Amino acid sequence: MPTDVTVRPARPADAPALAALRRAFQHEDDEGRRPSTPARPLEEAEQWTHDRLGGDRWSAWVAEAGGEICGHVFLCPVERMPDPYGGSAPIGYVTNFYVTPSQRRRGVGARLLEALREHYRDAGFETLIAWPSERSSPLWRRAGFQPPDELLELPLDP
Numbered sequence: 136m137p138t139d140v141t142v143r144p145a146r147p148a149d150a151p152a153l154a155a156l157r158r159a160f161q162h163e164d165d166e167g168r169r170p171s172t173p174a175r176p177l178e179e180a181e182q183w184t185h186d187r188l189g190g191d192r193w194s195a196w197v198a199e200a201g202g203e204i205c206g207h208v209f210l211c212p213v214e215r216m217p218d219p220y221g222g223s224a225p226i227g228y229v230t231n232f233y234v235t236p237s238q239r240r241r242g243v244g245a246r247l248l249e250a251l252r253e254h255y256r257d258a259g260f261e262t263l264i265a266w267p268s269e270r271s272s273p274l275w276r277r278a279g280f281q282p283p284d285e286l287l288e289l290p291l292d293p
Contacts, residue, residue: 140243142250145195145207147188152204153195154180160233196250198234198243206234208247210255210263224261227251232271244271248278 145153154177187193198206209231217223229251234244255263264283267275 139200140205140238140241140246141199142196142246143199144254145188145197147185149195149197149204150181150185150188153184153197153207154178156204156207156233156235157184157231159235160231163236195231196247196254198238198247200238200243205238206243206247208232208251210251212260222261224259227255227260227263229263229265232265232267244274245278248275252278 157180158177188195193209193211195207195209197204208229211228211230213226213228215223215225232244232247234247252263263280265275265280267280
């Protein structure tokens with residue numbers, strides 16, 4: 136694992152870098168399926184990220200190398216109804232996981248997922264869920280994520 140990479144909780148001040156990485160992530164993930172010009176200005180993503188990281192719902196972890204953010208992962212807690220028999224711990228929805236191409240296959244992604252897992256285990260979360268891409272699925276599995284026995288999805292077409 137790289138020793139020159141630091142993993143830490145994200146701060147609202149990180150919003151510009153995180154918004155730029157979100158755009159890079161989407162551009163890479165889309166692989167030419169969308170127009171080259173984004174429909175929304177970068178400032179909108181910066182403001183959204185800043186507001187969420189300054190609140191009490193969303194959180195994120197970042198990896199830094201050489202003073203620059205080179206990876207991130209976001210989490211939004213999903214509150215559960217109280218269960219009279221226990222088992223009401225929140226679930227964490229993990230999303231927007233990205234490591235820059237130059238830092239991939241160096242343990243950066245594994246370190247981000249480990250920091251996230253440890254923090255939310257200590258915070259009392261029961262489960263973390265994610266929808267990985269085909270390319271990233273092996274990393275998620277190495278980090279301990281497994282396909283669920285029971286999960287249904289209903290895509291709502293616009």
